[in-house]
Amino acid sequence: GENVEQHPSTLSVQEGDSAVIKCTYSDSASNYFPWYKQELGKGPQLIIDIRSNVGEKKDQRIAVTLNKTAKHFSLHITETQPEDSAVYFCAAEGNEKLTFGTGTRLTIIP
Amino acid sequence: KAGVTQTPRYLIKTRGQQVTLSCSPISGHRSVSWYQQTPGQGLQFLFEYFSETQRNKGNFPGRFSGRQFSNSRSEMNVSTLELGDSALYLCASTSGAPAVGNTIYFGEGSWLTVV
Numbered sequence: 001g002e003n004v005e006q007h008p009s010t011l012s013v014q015e016g017d018s019a020v021i022k023c024t025y026s027d028s029a030s031n032y033f034p035w036y037k038q039e040l041g042k043g044p045q046l047i048i049d050i051r052s053n054v055g056e057k058k059d060q061r062i063a064v065t066l067n068k069t070a071k072h073f074s075l076h077i078t079e080t081q082p083e084d085s086a087v088y089f090c091a092a093e094g095n096e097k098l099t100f101g102t103g104t105r106l107t108i109i110p
Numbered sequence: 111k112a113g114v115t116q117t118p119r120y121l122i123k124t125r126g127q128q129v130t131l132s133c134s135p136i137s138g139h140r141s142v143s144w145y146q147q148t149p150g151q152g153l154q155f156l157f158e159y160f161s162e163t164q165r166n167k168g169n170f171p172g173r174f175s176g177r178q179f180s181n182s183r184s185e186m187n188v189s190t191l192e193l194g195d196s197a198l199y200l201c202a203s204t205s206g207a208p209a210v211g212n213t214i215y216f217g218e219g220s221w222l223t224v225v
Contacts (some may be wrong), residue, residue, distance in 0.1 A: 043114070043217050098155065102152040
């Protein structure tokens with residue numbers, strides 16, 4: 001089955017700096033890669049996603065890149081703000097099943 | 111419109127007991143999936159239902175079961191609870207049949223503590 005690895009597990013950045021979270025996946029058949037943000041006491045919420053026919057997607061301060069050959073994808077958050085502090089999960093979908101990474105706890109230092 | 115609603119939000123059970131968790135999907139959504147979230151294992155897929163049929167199942171023992179009703183509401187049951195079952199159980203819904211790229215929307219989860 002699919003295996004998704006996510007790094008780093010924790011990340012602290014100064015407010016205004018950029019944050020990058022990286023994921024690798026094992027199943028070359030996977031073709032949909034969403035990212036979720038989970039705030040304390042809440043369920044994960046989709047923030048951006050990318051499909052295998054696209055190499056990069058951007059939504060304001062958030063961008064995701066995908067390298068299908070290397071089987072890795074990354075989340076980039078620019079101009080970080082305190083409200084970006086949360087746990088972020090990557091995921092890969094193949095065979096109608098979503099496999100999640102283990103999460104990255106992002107802390108924005110004011 | 112209302113999001114995915116899960117009840118109860120918090121519960122404490124004793125080892126050996128059984129528990130039933132409930133999920134009401136977003137209105138109009140017909141597919142419901144369940145996940146277990148623990149600090150050590152992250153988000154683990156339990157099962158997915160569409161039109162009252164289980165479409166997919168994760169690698170969990172038979173103590174974990176679920177069902178979906180004709181109104182798309184879903185329940186999951188865990189029998190003979192073990193300490194390791196303590197976790198946040200998340201329900202998610204999506205609008206159509208399970209398919210690649212359908213956005214799934216999570217509820218806030220049910221926190222289960224087994225003592």
